[in-house]
Amino acid sequence: AxxxxxxxxxxxxxxxxxxxxxxxxxxxxxxxxxxxxxxxxxxxxxxxxxxxxxxxxxxxxxxxxxxxxxxxxxxxxxxxxxxxxxxxxxxxxxxxxxxxxxxxxxxxxxxxxxxxxxxxxxxxxxxxxxxxxxxxxxxxxxxxxxxxxxxxxxxxxxxxxxxxxxxxxxxxxxxxxxxxxxxxxxxxxxxxxxxxxxxxxxxxxxxxxxxxxxxxxxxxxxxxxxxxxxxxxxxxxxxxxxxxxxVKETLSQSACVVTGGSAQATELANALQRSMSALDMEVDVISDLIGDNAKSLSKEWNFIQVSVNSSCFCEVGRILGALEEADRALLHPVVIIWVYLNVSEDGSSASEPTGGEPAAMMELATGAKLGNILVYGIQLHHSKEATLWGRSVEKVAQMSCALIRDRSPALTGQLLQA
Amino acid sequence: AxxxxxxxxxxxxxxxxxxxxxxxxxxxxxxxxxxxxxxxxxxxxxxxxxxxxxxxxxxxxxxxxxxxxxxxxxxxxxxxxxxxxxxxxxxxxxxxxxxxxxxxxxxxxxxxxxxxxxxxxxxxxxxxxxxxxxxxxxxxxxxxxxxxxxxxxxxxxxxxxxxxxxxxxxxxxxxxxxxxxxxxxxxxxxxxxxxxxxxxxxxxxxxxxxxxxxxxxxxxxxxxxxxxxxxxxxxxxxxxxxxxxxVKETLSQSACVVTGGSAQATELANALQRSMSALDMEVDVISDLIGDNAKSLSKEWNFIQVSVNSSCFCEVGRILGALEEADRALLHPVVIIWVYLNVSEDGSSASEPTGGEPAAMMELATGAKLGNILVYGIQLHHSKEATLWGRSVEKVAQMSCALIRDRSPALTGQLLQA
Ligand SMILES: [Mg+2]
Ligand SMILES: [Mg+2]
The missing domain is CATH 3.90.550.10 (Spore Coat Polysaccharide Biosynthesis Protein SpsA; Chain A)
Structure with a gap:
């Protein structure tokens, strides 16, 4: 149109x-x-x-x-x-x-x-x-x-x-x-x-x-x-x-969720899509930003990267690199939310991104902010209990919408808990 | 006047x-x-x-x-x-x-x-x-x-x-x-x-x-x-x-920092006072909310509770109780920020409020939100290195100002890192 x-x-x-x-x-x-x-x-x-x-x-x-x-x-x-x-x-x-x-x-x-x-x-x-x-x-x-x-x-x-x-x-x-x-x-x-x-x-x-x-x-x-x-x-x-x-409302109408293709990430992404759409945010779920999907990099102001059990946030780094290369955040701040899904069979928290990860994330976010890109993190634990899981997903959706709408530079680099 | x-x-x-x-x-x-x-x-x-x-x-x-x-x-x-x-x-x-x-x-x-x-x-x-x-x-x-x-x-x-x-x-x-x-x-x-x-x-x-x-x-x-x-x-x-x-600007002109009286908390509070005043927020430092200081409860919309090495946030609970009793948040949401100062001589992180604390804090914040009181947490580590310490204090000041100004209900209960 x-x-x-x-x-x-x-x-x-x-x-x-x-x-x-x-x-x-x-x-x-x-x-x-x-x-x-x-x-x-x-x-x-x-x-x-x-x-x-x-x-x-x-x-x-x-x-x-x-x-x-x-x-x-x-x-x-x-x-x-x-x-x-x-x-x-x-x-x-x-x-x-x-x-x-x-x-x-x-x-x-x-x-x-x-x-x-x-x-x-x-x-x-x-x-x-x-x-x-x-x-x-x-x-x-x-x-x-x-x-x-x-x-x-x-x-x-x-x-x-x-x-x-x-x-x-x-x-x-x-x-x-x-x-x-x-x-x-x-x-x-x-x-x-x-x-x-x-x-x-x-x-x-x-x-x-x-x-x-x-x-x-x-x-x-x-x-x-x-x-x-x-x-x-x-x-x-x-x-x-x-x-x-x-301007904030215009920038906050939609988001692009990148799953990396794993089944668990895709399941979470689809659940987020439903929850965020109820909060008036349109969500596109894609597996990567390669080929045709790369269009999102020039269309979208908000990215959610879902990572499962990988304490590395190299996927976030990849989005960041592509956005910086395209000078995408020249006119408006772009938001990237790293959603870290912790799945452990035995309920232990062995794969939590503690230790050096929060510091490394803060460093990444501090650098990104200089280029007008705002990076936030949200961590959630997988649960087989449907009510608990639903509540966590709902929480991720609410926090993501709030982070996207507020675009607060002071809170970048934080790893929030859902 | x-x-x-x-x-x-x-x-x-x-x-x-x-x-x-x-x-x-x-x-x-x-x-x-x-x-x-x-x-x-x-x-x-x-x-x-x-x-x-x-x-x-x-x-x-x-x-x-x-x-x-x-x-x-x-x-x-x-x-x-x-x-x-x-x-x-x-x-x-x-x-x-x-x-x-x-x-x-x-x-x-x-x-x-x-x-x-x-x-x-x-x-x-x-x-x-x-x-x-x-x-x-x-x-x-x-x-x-x-x-x-x-x-x-x-x-x-x-x-x-x-x-x-x-x-x-x-x-x-x-x-x-x-x-x-x-x-x-x-x-x-x-x-x-x-x-x-x-x-x-x-x-x-x-x-x-x-x-x-x-x-x-x-x-x-x-x-x-x-x-x-x-x-x-x-x-x-x-x-x-x-x-x-x-309305948000009116509510965000000042904050009251409660120290509990310890020397380390008072030092941090005074540093916050300087940093936040540079960010256009007027800060009052008091040791408790007893006696004459209780006036703050009916005057102030924003409280910052500084705790040192105590993983319990009972001080926050006390402010919360007093505010709820006075029906203080009836007309406007009140913000409480719990600043947790981690001091360890040997650099270990033994006294970090991990484990059950984040969950307990989320629970407290979820309850408080029903009464229109927004509780957030910020954790920082003490450093004897002046530059590092100054940077942490500055970060706490910036995040506190942002949390107070944004008053985002979706982010209550989070323990942020300075
Ligand atoms: Mg004319
Ligand atoms: Mg008339």
Whole structure:
């Protein structure tokens, strides 16, 4: 389905599209010292999530990020660290409109004044709205191409009221007649460029609404399209927590259990699949990561390696090596859970991975964490008693789901008991 | 400072105040099946957090919650489970205004039509805005008393635009002239009561703004007061994550380390205090929970018990018993971390709490979890080598902060290694 949408986008967008991300805000409303676009969750600044969103859209050719002069180095470092491509960094102006105009202008003129091939349509989006979806970008882009301008709207969450100069209620607006103007907005390049060339100093200084400039200076009536709630803007500190939880949820929808092929490991894996699916996690059981199964390495954020009676966790090392080689954890932390199943006929604990194993595991996990891979261990004892066994499996499932969802760096390397 | 504010509130509010919490919404916007006021985080429904906020205000006499008929049993169960007091549950009407009127009317008339002593001022607040603060409620209440009506406002987050019938931009409003109308709102009882008695069927059916009714039917111009961002309304699923993170942060600001008085435990506790304070957690070190120190039991949400070379965790059992007796974990989960310090002169591991201890600890933790107390263990080995020792202490600090902040029920009973 995703591929279909991509194809639909590719076919209909037969003209060049660029995006401008104004990211010069100071973020005074978050209650944090760092401007919100540079605030970090899961080891990565918010703006990098937004850039990634646009990089994934195959029909968008270039991304211009507009940042304050003092953030230029930081921004270049982010682009380098997270391997962003086709991103042009431009320094911002003293107001939102001046910053956007700098970004728009950079799409047709080089810094030295040389001409560039300008896009047909430019999308303007906020760096602090990372969750915009491709199909909505497509709607805005196509409407902009047809109408000259298009913008996202949302229903008003609160009643809007006019106040008297003395701070009393004057009147309230009829909610159904009004909408909140949101981002993204799209423009035919020449429309937004001309609007900025024609607008006044006062517009540059006090205005905030690009759609308004297109109307006033180019006579372009923007098409308004209702967007989904995911367009929402990270504004306050609590929004960062919400954004983190959305990313974590996206990363925690499924896991891949690798069994090594033994009957006992496969039995446990199948039981885990049932238990974890009851906890809303989709689980794929595979015997190894070779051949066709290697696809999981580039698809999945969570791996569970089941080992039976082998106190060596070389299988975990193998997954780790493959993930590191593929740079898989560049953008999001990957979780590997080593489930160690202890089977002893006589009930002794001879094959428990005590002694040197916990220390070796901690060492492995400490190294992996530097590469943004989080390794945890869970040990369980096989039991022939169905109730006991069921309880242990259930416990492994619950702990695995919790480890995957929490992604806590402080707990890596621990060998938990089920 | 808190007490001062309480006293200020008590002195100035020398008239009866009640609150009406409309909670009849169906929550279709959260993307969840449960109406959002009944959605649960940290084991407790959102509406219970809101009720608690009002219960803490000494000058508010009674709380009326208005719920849909199908939620009456659920609401009574919540009140019972979380020991809420002075809460009257009333069933809602078919629209927001009808529900609020039912709540307002219940303050002066019993179900059987008998008269009750009506309050002077009634505050109307949403069940899904749990973080409103006492000093802001005081401002609204005093302004309502003086002006007849008062309401919270916030600056507009987005530009508000008027749309044409065909879905194009008509014009954008000048942002500085308008405000978002939020909750709480306050009214002299007779003003809101009369407004509802006089208003039309159409108002009841389609209106949403109480301030508007007070203006239209009683000629009362509401005083508008800008509120803090904490007034925000839990609307979407992501807002529940944000609310949970706010509550978790509040619960995770400090911890109490209990040493038992031994020199080695005290040394470790002091080192933990330094390390955890660098991780933004304030730590109190005390030797026991007897006498004056027992105050911590009613103040603190997080306890760290340090034990030296004693494989028994009876000290943890003692904290647990005291917390359970005081019903301390009724409203929020309490965390106890057992830090087991292993000191052996010869480097042997003779006194490690292996064998039966992990199983016994799991059992204790499983029982405690039923009472909403989360018990975790961390084991560390003493080292005379300063670098090694420092690293272990740092690890205990990091894991303790993570366990306290995550409050993960799935990981209780585990003995982690530092
Ligand atoms: Mg704009
Ligand atoms: Mg209202």
């Amino acid at each position: 995703r591929l279909d949408k991509h194809m639909a986008g590719l076919c209909s967008v037969d003209f060049p599209v660029a995006v401008v991300l104004p990211a010069g805000g100071s973020g005074e409303r978050t209650g944090l010292l760092t401007p919100k676009q540079f605030c970090t969750f899961l080891n990565r600044p918010l703006i990098s999530y937004t850039i990634q969103t646009f990089e994934r859209v195959p029909w968008i050719q270039s991304i211009v990020v507009v940042v304050a002069k003092e953030s230029l180095d930081l921004m270049m470092d982010i682009i380098h660290r997270f391997h962003h491509r086709n991103v042009l960094v431009v320094h911002g102006g003293s107001t939102r409109h001046r910053s956007i105009f700098n970004g728009v202008r950079a799409l047709s003129e080089g810094e030295d004044g040389t001409a560039r091939v300008k896009p047909k349509v430019v999308i303007i989006h906020d760096a602090v709205r990372p969750f915009v979806e491709e199909d909505f970008l497509l709607k805005i882009t196509m409407a902009a191409k047809e109408q000259g301008a298009a913008g996202a709207i949302r229903p008003l969450v609160s009643t809007v009221i006019a106040t008297t100069l003395e701070g009393y209620l004057d009147h309230s607006l009829e909610r159904t007649k009004y909408r909140a103007s949101e981002m993204p907005q799209g423009f035919i390049y020449d429309v937004i460029y001309q609007a900025y060339q024609r607008c006044s100093e006062s517009d540059f200084e006090f205005g905030t609404e690009c759609l308004h400039l297109a109307l006033q200076y180019c006579g372009t009536n923007a098409k308004l399209i209702e967007g989904p709630p995911t367009l929402w803007k990270v504004t306050y500190k609590r929004d960062l927590a919400a954004a983190e939880s959305i | 808190r007490l001062d504010k309480h006293m200020a509130g008590l002195c100035s509010v020398d008239f009866p105040v009640a609150v009406v919490l409309p909670a009849g919404g169906s929550g279709e916007r959260t993307g969840l099946l449960t109406p959002k006021q009944f959605c649960t985080f940290l084991n407790r429904p959102l509406i219970s957090y809101t009720i608690q906020t009002f219960e803490r205000v000494p000058w508010i006499q009674s709380i009326v919650v208005v719920v849909a008929k199908e939620s009456l049993d659920l609401m009574m169960d919540i009140i019972h489970r979380f020991h809420h007091r002075n809460v009257l549950v009333v069933h809602g009407g078919s629209t927001r205004h009808r529900s609020i009127f039912n709540g307002v009317r219940a303050l002066s008339e019993g179900e059987d039509g008998t008269a009750r002593v009506k309050p002077k001022v009634v505050i109307i607040h949403d069940a899904v805005r749990p973080f409103v603060e006492e000093d802001f409620l005081l401002k609204i209440t005093m302004a309502a008393k003086e002006q007849g009506a008062a309401g919270a406002i916030r600056p507009l987050v987005s530009t508000v635009i008027a749309t044409t019938l065909e879905g194009y931009l008509d014009h954008s409003l000048e942002r500085t002239k308008y405000r978002a109308s939020e909750m709480p709102q306050g009214f002299i009882y007779d003003v809101i009561y009369q407004a509802y008695q006089r208003c039309s069927e159409s108002d009841f059916e389609f209106g949403t703004e109480c301030l508007h009714l007070a203006l239209q039917y009683c000629g009362t111009n509401a005083k508008l007061i800008e509120g803090p961002p904490t007034l925000w309304k839990v609307t979407y699923k992501r807002d529940l994550a944000a609310a949970e993170s706010i």
